[in-house]
Amino acid sequence: MSILSEIYEYKKNFVENKKIESDINKLKELSANYAPKGFTAKIKDSISKKNISIIGELKKASPSAGIIFDNDKDYFDIAKKYQNNDISCLSILTDKKFFKGSDSDLVGIREIVDIPIIRKDFILDSYQLYESKMLGADCILLILSMIDINLAKDLEAEAMDIGLDVLIETHNKEEMENALSMKSELVGVNNRNLNDFTVNIDNTISLTSASVSEKIYVSESGIRSRSDINYILDKSPARTFLVGESLMRSEKIEEQIRTLLSS
Numbered sequence: 001m002s003i004l005s006e007i008y009e010y011k012k013n014f015v016e017n018k019k020i021e022s023d024i025n026k027l028k029e030l031s032a033n034y035a036p037k038g039f040t041a042k043i044k045d046s047i048s049k050k051n052i053s054i055i056g057e058l059k060k061a062s063p064s065a066g067i068i069f070d071n072d073k074d075y076f077d078i079a080k081k082y083q084n085n086d087i088s089c090l091s092i093l094t095d096k097k098f099f100k101g102s103d104s105d106l107v108g109i110r111e112i113v114d115i116p117i118i119r120k121d122f123i124l125d126s127y128q129l130y131e132s133k134m135l136g137a138d139c140i141l142l143i144l145s146m147i148d149i150n151l152a153k154d155l156e157a158e159a160m161d162i163g164l165d166v167l168i169e170t171h172n173k174e175e176m177e178n179a180l181s182m183k184s185e186l187v188g189v190n191n192r193n194l195n196d197f198t199v200n201i202d203n204t205i206s207l208t209s210a211s212v213s214e215k216i217y218v219s220e221s222g223i224r225s226r227s228d229i230n231y232i233l234d235k236s237p238a239r240t241f242l243v244g245e246s247l248m249r250s251e252k253i254e255e256q257i258r259t260l261l262s263s
Helices: 003-021 024-031 039-050 072-084 103-112 126-135 149-161 173-180 202-208 226-235 253-261
Strands: 053-058 089-093 117-120 139-143 165-170 186-190 216-220 240-243
Touching: 003 126, 024 126, 039 053, 039 089, 039 165, 039 186, 039 216, 053 072, 053 253, 072 089, 072 103, 072 253, 089 103, 103 117, 103 126, 126 139, 126 149, 139 149, 149 165, 165 173, 173 186, 173 202, 186 202, 202 216, 202 226, 226 253
Parallel strands: 053 089, 053 240, 089 117, 117 139, 139 165, 165 186, 186 216, 216 240
Antiparallel strands: none
């Protein structure tokens, strides 16, 4: 069984159990109290001013990298550093089993920053949409390698209906074709091969270079330097970059952010 299949089976059972424990109507009521901040709008604004935007990811661990960060206090401080140094939006991992994240990470960070947040988790049920909004997320991730296109479109429509933006994640040409048929303006390209975990930023280029779409492309995984960003800018319409592990491991986060944003 591939890691993605393992995650899917785990998450499917996890969500079913949560649905049994929780009243969906109460969840919907609570989620209505949060007004999303406009994830896509913030990215557009950053691109118009700086030519690029960066989504700063906060990640404690991953199946491929193991433990990345294990200091909860500093973890929250990093969120502030991201905001104070012109990171456009945040990406918060909330999956516990595979990424050591938690819902409370998102809630706590939402309380101390004003910029938009995407909940980085494995969304496969509408229950999770209302849960994400209740936690303070402004955008959710739909991974086309994990769910079929019909479910993806249903979840996208429901998410947009309650005010959430949606980032559609792709890994190959078939998924990109499906993403282009969806309504969301945000289309991500994961540069990580989900079968062997190798990373190649050329994946962003190969999937977007010939595009005539007005989509906002997000290059995900493997972005470590301004030279990586310039390499993609030169060959692709992608102008948004999701950066996590290289920042989380940096001893000079603020300096590295400034370097990434420098033209």
